[in-house]
Amino acid sequence: MNMIKSMAPHSWRHKPLWLAMMAALTNPVFAADNAANIDLDQVPVTGNPLGVASDDMVVPVSVLGGRELSLRRQGTLGETLNGIPGVTATQFGPNASRPIIRGMDGERVRIMQNGVGVLDASSLSFDHAVGIDPLIIEQIDVVRGPAALLYGGSAMGGVVNAIDHRIPKESLDGYTGRAEARFGGPDNTRNGAAVMDVGNGTFALHADVYSRETSNLEIPGYAVSKRKSRADGTPRDSKGNGKLNNSDALANGGALGAAWTFDTGYLGVSYADSNNNYGTVAEDSVRIDMQNKRLELAGEVRDLKGPLQKLKLRMAHTDYQHVELEDGVVGTTFKNRGVQGSLEATHAPIAGINGVLGYQFQNTRFQALGEEAFVPSVTTQDQSVYVYEEYAINQHKLTFGGRTGQTTVNSADSTNFGAGQNNSFNPNSFALGGLYAINDNWNATFNLSHNERAPSYFELYANGAHIATGQYEVGSTQLKKERSNGIDAQLKWKSGGNSVTLGAYATRFKNFIGLFNTGNDVLVDGELLPEAEFRAVPALFKGVELEGKFALNDEWALKLRGDYVHAKDTRNNDYLPRISPLRLGGGLDYHLGGWNARVDVLHAFKQNDVAENELKTNGYTNLSALVAYKLPVKYHVELFAKANNLLNDEIREHASFLKDISPAGARSILVGARADF
Template sequence: MNMIKSMAPHSWRQKPLWLAMMAALTAPVFAADNTSNIDLDQVPVTGNPLGVASDDMVVPVSVIGGRELSLRRQGTLGETLNGIPGVTSTQFGPNASRPIIRGMDGERVRIMQNGVGVLDASSLSFDHAVGIDPLIIEQIDVVRGPAALLYGGSAMGGVVNAIDHRIPKESLDGYTGRAEARFGGPDNTRNGAAVMDVGNGTFALHADVYSRETSNLEIPGYAVSKRKSRADGTPRDSKGNGKLNNSDALANGGALGAAWTFDTGYLGVSYADSNNNYGTVAEDSVRIDMQNKRLELAGEVRDLKGPLQKLKLRMAHTDYQHVELEDGVVGTTFKNRGMEGSLEATHAPLGKVNGVLGYQFQNTRFQALGEEAFVPSVVTQSQALYVYEELPIDKHKITFGGRLGETTVNSSADANFTQAFNNRFNPNSFALGGLYTIDDVWSVTANLSHNERAPSYFELYANGEHVATGQFEVGNTNLKKEESNGIDAQLKWKANGHSITLGAYATRFQNFIGLFDTGTTDPGSGLPVANFQAVPALFKGLELEGKFALNDEWALKLRGDYVHAKDTRNNDYLPRISPLRLGGGLDYHLGGWNARVDVLHAFKQNDVAENELKTNGYTNLSALVAYKLPVKYHVELFAKANNLLNDEIREHASFLKDISPAGARSILVGARADF
């Protein structure tokens, strides 16, 4: 998109964009009376293709959207979701962070955009950012636990589905939109976004644009931890003192979309272009310059006659590339280009049984070019058939389904990799679940699942120096498909504005594929050698979430989670597992005012893998105050304070926890508008 390309980094050309955003923020105050608004409810669209409410789902799903999402947005998808029960983040500095669900990350957490996979390179390396900027997301669904049945074998840990509404799905006669801008925080962020939809009742157009610029992250003291300095002699000021070296960023992008809407469905297309240039933190002289182009097609037809009642099509073509710049010179280039899609059909009820049949496919070509390319060029192709069914029995429900898949992973020979490999897998998954309604306020859900995952290209073929993790990684072409069996159960109570959910889960892996330190050193690079190996493993944990309406103005929220993960072969702890976390908050509403205070305490992590350092606990105290202006349309001003105790926050799940802490005490101010 030419308008996006013109947003050159480090240029005065940013100014027209900021003027447009601020104009958009004030426009609702004077908008015309004939404005038509769309009320987009926060209905989960992930985890159940039949569109039931989250309280009626067998699998645990968290939905964040609207005002709540706007107020908790961070610079990355991982940090935006961090703190949800069961969800942490990889936190490779402030610019690259993927969600971790129940101790599982990388390929086991499926990141999707509008129900179609994000084909970037973020699962390959922790310093690679996710190809989605939270500024343009309207809703995020998080499925905690195995979701391989509907979304592929890589969803053994869970699914994060970011929804942007770039393809309008509902009829619109008039216009609607939102805008927001914010300034401050520990990274001195200056960001903003504007979104607009217009339509005549039959055709609808969408446009959005965003920009985000940050400075080096302010931190409470030294970047290097005392433990690391004592362990290997790293100087404590080598990565910064008071500020984190090489942690600034500049990102921008936008999209255009259009759809034909009719009484029984829609058909639409969108095109998005985004750019992200950021420091990698691990190396002071290395930056990543990312470009991501995505073309989407989506459609749905409802109320069909005959055996099929609804058809839904989703497809996306992605052209992703990023270069790693070393002192401004291109060192390594990563490319991922491909297409993914699904066709899903809702069948007519078979007696009392309702369900869907689906076909899903993916075809990608990944390339790593340059001296530090530690994986070869790879073509991955996968396809699968799946079925999901529900049988209601009075106030109860039984769910069941299966998925049959085929995946091929083929590498190419080149100057760095002299041998080509071909691997083929048939990952299949099955699940049986149920919801039992005890009475009007109590219910229980349970889900049994068998999940299989084909090894990723880097688990199979990696063979080289990986500077981001500080290891020489070696893949294993003899890996078999990863298999696990799991159980997930929840006890729910809901009455008079109060609710509480207590969940427990356990997942046993027959052959958990992980990266394990061998204790040897590569003679060429001097880095420790780490091999991808398959070991038996057990993940188990607890999750708690509650909300209590104390009166019309005050509400109390509670949350907590705990993960315990071991290699059962040697009874060793697995690396980078988040410790026990407990949190709570008070929310106050009066007229146009809203204030809240929140605290999250992470305990010390002593259960560590071999060659892994322990991590101290921390307490993150944050606060928010917001005021809705007394004008016709929704315009809100807000201020957020984070890490009020100025604690040294190091996420144990982060590869960089000992050289890259979270931000220092800070205040961020902003404005948001919906019209």
């Protein structure tokens, strides 16, 4: 896949993509029996290793897939998920955005690809993009709340699992695939993707290719907010007026996969190569050029005889690198290479108890080289074992389990950082949950958990100027395991096409590791930077989430949603930074024949509960609309048009580190087409 980048002429970048898409739309081989909607029911694979449906799970899980995911796709994973109850985004400009779940981001939200962790540098710095492009994702599962039991200590806030199906898991005799393209939007996007699988019933092959190009983001007025200009004198036009400076991007990539499928399982491999070159917004002269190579191995054997009924293996080797270009010259290089994986065994029922035993491992090496390397080279090794069990009592259910492991984080000797240091931790997590079926329409769930997280390499060893955040960051090797206790409860109602879910949660940290300003300044190359250090404080996160769907009649449906999170340092009674305010939203959905239209509104209230040295943020209202039409042809082809920010409001997400210099896009229209075959 290196040819994707090396064959550089601009016209070539898009040519194979459009050829593949035209073949998908015009070749009659693919037309048979495709008049029906082929969107399949999605089954969450992240929230429960036993594969139960989301309605039967004790933790809150949202699943995006098929048509709904296609219509929601944005340029980043964070923006694609932003607006789901409990989920916001870091939004470091339009090109780098990680999901935030219930006010927690960075290392506390574990981002996975096909059930294996993603190795990139996105948790180190907000300007580093996630190493996954949403264009090639087929399904996204989001676990809201502590999931450290099954997915490691870094999942204290939640899990995002992006599933790409690059390793076929089911027998396929024939062809299947999809293609989509879209144009427009506030960043004048030109993107598309084509995916194809072919098989003979025993062996299956997968191929995909994608390309995405954007221009500088159009914004409703000045990039710099009035508040920031008044606070520190920053000129309002310094980051752009009408357009956001240095916010364009060019990305492309693709993958090949193959699998042997049989009646009781599969075994397969895939190789993916992706490239992403984008402006960093915070600095007009800096761009990031990212390359990510990922080799995956996955297999499963079912219907075994004896004490073990199923074995599942997932492994991935990642070679990630990005360089930060300052006026076209390489300034700093970041590398992250390593192997992650898991082996999971489902045991036979024991006295009515079903469950799994698992082993998870990781061995990675991170390097930062150059002028702005504010962390040393670090090797991280992690291994853990876990058990998860479910016990059904009539229509009710009880779940319980635990995890124990060892994590070592060792820094190398360095001229800038001195002698290397070794740190070792033994995080343990436990959980107890249940589902109580009140009647055929109502059920209640609860989940109690104790979670522990080993400090990350940058929380331990950072010591230098971090230009992207405008701070001099200092880590601490004295940090202990981060510990928290949480409770989550949901009340669910479902009747026909109607449903309501109301949830509440609270997570108390004994020692929440955060980055806090010290009040001191550090002189770096003639410039004073505020000093910020990683330290542990007691903290309490609590909040509520609401989601409702109502079928008004055969054509109309109403959707409601809302969320609120409140987070404080309980020692000093100070608010924690970048916590999203109360959000309420709703929408109307209309279907008639091949037509679909929807209107959606999301209102975020003003955020006055801010941390020290943090500016308040005005509220906003985002009104959007969609019109789609399924063509009356043998193919499953849909044309659509999306309008966003119809009120042309100044949208600044309080959770964004750049909220006061990088607003969301202006009023815009995007058109596209999607096809399944």
